[in-house]
Amino acid sequence: MGLLTILKKMKQKEKEVRLLMLGLDNAGKTTILKKFNGEDIDKISPTLGFNIKTLEHRGFKLNVWDVGGQKSLRSYWRNYFESTDGLIWVVDSADRMRLQDCKRELHALLVEERLAGATLLVFANKQDLPGALPAADIKKGLDLDEITTHHWLIQGCSAVTGENLLQGIDWIIDDIASRVFTMD
Amino acid sequence: MANADGAVFVTKENICDSEFTKQFIADKLQKREDERLAHVQKRKEEKSAVSAAQENTKSFYEQFSKEKNDLENELSLCDSLDKNKLVDKFDEISVMYQKLQRFVTESTMFLPAYDLQQTQENLSKLQTSIQEKRNELIPKKKFAFKSKKKGTVSEKVEEKPKPVLEDEDVLLADCKFSDRNGEQLVMDSTINKKDVALTCLDSCIVKLHGTPSAVHINKLSNCTILSGPVSGSIFIRECKNCTFVVACQQLRIHTTTDTKFYIHVTSRAIIEDCSTVSFGPYNWTYDDIEKHYEMSGLDKRRNSWDDIDDFNWLAADKHSPNWSLIPEDDRKKFT
Ligand SMILES: Nc1nc2c(ncn2[C@@H]2O[C@H](COP(=O)(O)OP(=O)(O)O)[C@@H](O)[C@H]2O)c(=O)[nH]1
Numbered sequence A: 001m002g003l004l005t006i007l008k009k010m011k012q013k014e015k016e017v018r019l020l021m022l023g024l025d026n027a028g029k030t031t032i033l034k035k036f037n038g039e040d041i042d043k044i045s046p047t048l049g050f051n052i053k054t055l056e057h058r059g060f061k062l063n064v065w066d067v068g069g070q071k072s073l074r075s076y077w078r079n080y081f082e083s084t085d086g087l088i089w090v091v092d093s094a095d096r097m098r099l100q101d102c103k104r105e106l107h108a109l110l111v112e113e114r115l116a117g118a119t120l121l122v123f124a125n126k127q128d129l130p131g132a133l134p135a136a137d138i139k140k141g142l143d144l145d146e147i148t149t150h151h152w153l154i155q156g157c158s159a160v161t162g163e164n165l166l167q168g169i170d171w172i173i174d175d176i177a178s179r180v181f182t183m184d
Numbered sequence B: 001m002a003n004a005d006g007a008v009f010v011t012k013e014n015i016c017d018s019e020f021t022k023q024f025i026a027d028k029l030q031k032r033e034d035e036r037l038a039h040v041q042k043r044k045e046e047k048s049a050v051s052a053a054q055e056n057t058k059s060f061y062e063q064f065s066k067e068k069n070d071l072e073n074e075l076s077l078c079d080s081l082d083k084n085k086l087v088d089k090f091d092e093i094s095v096m097y098q099k100l101q102r103f104v105t106e107s108t109m110f111l112p113a114y115d116l117q118q119t120q121e122n123l124s125k126l127q128t129s130i131q132e133k134r135n136e137l138i139p140k141k142k143f144a145f146k147s148k149k150k151g152t153v154s155e156k157v158e159e160k161p162k163p164v165l166e167d168e169d170v171l172l173a174d175c176k177f178s179d180r181n182g183e184q185l186v187m188d189s190t191i192n193k194k195d196v197a198l199t200c201l202d203s204c205i206v207k208l209h210g211t212p213s214a215v216h217i218n219k220l221s222n223c224t225i226l227s228g229p230v231s232g233s234i235f236i237r238e239c240k241n242c243t244f245v246v247a248c249q250q251l252r253i254h255t256t257t258d259t260k261f262y263i264h265v266t267s268r269a270i271i272e273d274c275s276t277v278s279f280g281p282y283n284w285t286y287d288d289i290e291k292h293y294e295m296s297g298l299d300k301r302r303n304s305w306d307d308i309d310d311f312n313w314l315a316a317d318k319h320s321p322n323w324s325l326i327p328e329d330d331r332k333k334f335t
């Protein structure tokens, strides 16, 4: 039995989940993380590097990695792929001009071998903005229906109001749990 | 039930085995932690003139290079290892890598940005060499979900969706100006709490008398943009020879040159792939600005207009050559 298998079993006991949060810069990743954790969101600066937070939710220990999305940082994303149970891809739904960019980066991630098997949650964020594309349009724009290699869901949400954040996180935990924590 | 890699089997034996391994790893971690504490203690006692920050960075590098060496050693041993031990060995190496990565993450609080970037690059290289070694020694398994595709969550779509959105859709934002040349363009307080887009403008003057929630700007040249307080971020890309007079929570500037910014930013302004950009304090006033400030929730007392993060210049001890401050005498007034 491989050590990773053993570690997976240890994780089962503690119900530890590793979530990697990626997306273009300005999508609202850090805001989602802080909002979900009940922290102040007014003082968030653009992420120069990365944040990691461990959150307790529904008896799960969530290790959430929030990695900066600036062009110059994207080549470091792959440093964080190992042992990812769930990928949360965050989109600025009001940024119509970068939707193509956003699609390209997402699809490039999905062919990464070390992310194979990870559940994918797409947050169509900033739905509180009147100019935001609805989740159905983001789904189309990102070609999500083409994805057959990962379990996925798109969820419209707003990090500022907190709307639908919980629904998204609950879905990704449920999906991961049904694959990984099947022992008890 | 089978996991993604099909490797989880539940037998009593395995559970005992995992208990044992867990204890073993826990002991090892404890031992290392003790060593680390002893080391830290020793360093403390050594009392040097070096500042605490430098001290931290130094002991970070010591531990980092030690662990990196250990890992590389393990990696070099793989070549001569028995074939059936390889999987376990690579699992072990991958755990070592993850711990090293976590150690780096936990050190970001005190590591100067430049050192952080160097370390990130080192981690990247390390990861690549692990991957290459693994590919070389262990033939790849193909990963795929079972054809049932159980649980794939997506509504059925009646017709094949278009691969991308049409151009008009893309630019259909409520409040926007695009493709204008040599005009004076104005928006009033109907933009409050909305998102505004400005794209492909040449030689225009744009005045936003209101408090939008977000602003996206792309491809402007020779323009002057004035905006009331924006409660969220302003995102600027590919502008040339412009002047921006803007207030916001975050300001993100990319691929922009020869441009002046007069800003009020409550968290932080960043630049990436920019050159010859300069900054001064926000100084625009119009009739309703106080009211708009209140609506936006921006704190007037907090303004980091003179402290810019350059994502292409992470050395802490040298100023970025890409941006500067506008000398007081050269600053313009806007009405
Ligand atoms: N209106 C609105 N603004 C948001 C939302 N989420 C984030 N923002 C703003 O978008 C900007 C970028 O957010 P941040 O979390 O730093 O983005 P990141 O680069 O993905 O980490 C900030 O000014 C946030 O206040 C949202 O749901 N609605």
Ligand SMILES: [Mg+2]
Binding pocket: A029, A030, A031, A045, A046, A047, A067, A068
């Ligand atoms: Mg961030």
